Amino acid sequence: MGAEAESVLFGPQGPVHSGTGDQFNGLTFILDSHHRLVRVGRDPRTVEREHLYLLNQRFVEPHPYGKARELLARNRSVLLTGAPGSGRRATAQMLLYRLPPSAEVQIRELPDADTGGPSDGPVLDASEVDSGQRLLLDLSAKGEPYSAVVLEQLPSYRDVVRDRGAHLAVVLPNSWEHYLSSELGSPVVDIVRPNGREVFRRYLRFDDITRDAQLDVGELTELLCSESMERIAKLAGLVRFTKESEPRKEFQHWLSEAFAAWTKRSDEVAKQAKELRSAQQCALLLTSAMFSGAHADAIFDSASRLGQVIRYPADDRPRLEQEGLTEQLAEIGSRTDDAGRVRFTPLAYDRAVCTHFWTNYPDLRKDFRKWVGITLERLTLSSEDRDEVVTRFAEQALRTDRPEDLRLLAERWVRRTNSRWPSRLLPQAAKAVERGLNDERHDVFFRRQLYIWSVDPNLGPDLAQVVVQMCAEVLALTHPEQALVRLHHITRRHSGTAGEAARDALLKLIDRDRRLYRRLLDRVTDDLMTDIARDLPLFLELAAPDRLTRTPPLIADAAVRVQLSTGWTAVLGGLSLPGCAHPVRTWLAAAREDDRYRERLLTVLVEAGEGRWDLLSRLHVIARDWAHEPEGRQEERVSIADRLKNMIDSALGIDFAGLDLRDRTEGTSP
Secondary structure, three states: OOOOOOOEEEEOOEEEEOOOOOOOOOOEEEEOOOOOEEEEOOOHHHHHHHHHHHHHHHOOOOEOHHHHHHHHHHHOEEEEEEOOOOOHHHHHHHHHHOOOOOOOOOEEEEOOOOOOOOOOOOOOOHHHOOOOOEEEEEOOOOOHHHHHHHHHHHHHHHHHHHHOOOEEEEEOOHHHHHHHHHHOOOOEEEEEOOOHHHHHHHHHHHOOOOOHHHHOOHHHHHHHHHOOHHHHHHHHHHHHHHHHHOOOOOHHHHHHHHHHHHHOHHHHHHHHHHHOOOHHHHHHHHHHHHOOOOEHHHHHHHHHHHHHHHOOOOOOOOHHHOOOHHHHHHHHOEEEOOOOEEEEOOOOHHHHHHHHHHHHOHHHHHHHHHHHHHHOOOOOOOHHHHHHHHHHHHHHHHHOOOHHHHHHHHHHHOOOOOOOOOOOOHHHHHHHHHHHHOOOOOHHHHHHHHHHHHOOOOOOHHHHHHHHHHHHHHHHHHOHHHHHHHHHHHHHHOOOHHHHHHHHHHHHHHHHOHHHHHHHHHHHHHHHOOOHHHHHHHHHHHOOHHHHHOOOOHHHOHHHHHHHHHHHHHHHHHOOHHHHHHHHHHHHHHHHHOOOOHHHHHHHHHHHOOOOHHHHHHHHHHHHHHHOOOOOOHHHHHHHHHHHHHHHHHHOOOOOOOOOOOOOOOOOOO
16 A cells, blocks of 8 residues: 655665655756756656556555445546545555556646636636546545535536546545535445555565564554554655665564664654753754764754854853864764764664654744755755755655745745856755645645746746746646646746746647647637737747647647637737748648648638738738749749638638639730
8 A cells, every 4th residue: 555645754874765655756956057957867757657656566455445446437436535544545546547558647636726826717627627537636635615615516527527538536535525425426435444464564575575474563563553554654665775774684673673763763862852961962963863964064064053043052161172073973872974974873863853853842943944044055065965954854844834934945045146147056945845846735835836936027037947847847747737827927927048948848748738738829829819929939839830730630629720820810910021921931831741731721820810801911922922932842832822822812702713814904005
């Protein structure tokens, strides 16, 4: 059974993913040689596909999974409920994933309405449902007012899903199941928590850890009977990580280390913190945990910064009378390795330390944010160190319901110290927002924040780059329509690096999904009628003949042709004749090269004229001049121009069939 949310634990080697929740640790951002923020490493779409594949391999079907599968097959939608930790979300994912065919499956997360901006439309947009789609609506972690709005629209939305041949799995909020059974006219499947021991064993077996008989440990048995599927998956991940760290040890050692990290670390940290003699020691303990893996020099510097931020009394002894750094680290139980990097020996001890301080000192959380913000600007930390600190800080900020802390840090880290170059902390700003977007409870906050940034007329170019990368690499995986809206706003408002990156991301997005192509084309053509300059370059990209005629051909879609005609009307009426000439010639050349779509391409141009003499005469002049250019294949070009002229005449209601077109000067000479 897969975890229901992402989980990250920190062991001796840094971040460790310890479950099958949505894992995004592999996303790394850098500034390239042109000072653009770019993703490096594996494509997150590949990671998402692998997540579903691995979840499928480890999944233990809960009761009554068979009933849920039958309902989904019969009704094309299924409603799931269950106690927290029963694996409701993972069950919904597997029901959709296992629909035939399962290769290259993509599950679209709902609702995908633009939760960040004003909208008069429904939260569940039925117009965006296409045949074959697999849709997941998870309301288990949403608030009651929001869920109520969505659930009011759910019956009609399910009808559209059924009629259009899509599939929908809904995870309901706990307090609504009895009401929904009668209102929605469909049984709600109550997912029963599967056997925890079987789930744990399945994970271990998948990781080639098969000592089943040694699972009969009293405390472990109790834990496996009571813990959520998410936490059992995390524990199995800790066992796997311990095995990878100490491969020569026996299974019982791996299990005991993982179990201690899971159940005993918080008590150990609380006891240690109570026994420390001074504020300086507490500061060093927290610093060693938050910056675990950084060089000892950076740890010392960061601990000093923490002391300045929280304003504890300084040690007034001469420095040489004070303990050296090695001795101070030994007193708090950390050590330096051969490379001079500071780590704790017990597994997951650093995470437990961070959790202890964030939990027990709520009045210092604002100071912790300030400390992390200042310290990451220091040159003593590597880029990898900074990324790990952001991950650790994000875990604590989100756990304690402080998503605003991540927003403030992101905005701080994009500020330039040199007007010519972006901030070197731009990758960490992106990392902070990414962690928020991937949080189950606070993702709406960050999706809304991306919208707020995208429509801000004063948005700086560096923060705009962060918005582009988050939309293209994170938001587009689960909420592609929202990503499209935000990217479109950036293309309108930024002409530099961020605007170019947003346009490129938009084109990649719509090339993967023709549904998104239609939506973007609709937005662009609407705006062309009021402000042609803002969206003209994007329209010309969308109207590029090679994009329209590739398989499956978009130009064959009648609705697309209507949208294109609307856009061409704005182009022909809003630009000068020279401005219109190049894009029209591109279409004429495409009509010459491909006779399969010739009539449709020419028809779109003519219909864009809307029967107006001024617009259609422009088309005629451009085509005439194009046909008589001194280039090759002139006969073919003349043929295309003649065909367009005939279509224009027909659109204007001109009929030359009965006219004598012989030389009118005949018989008039003196």
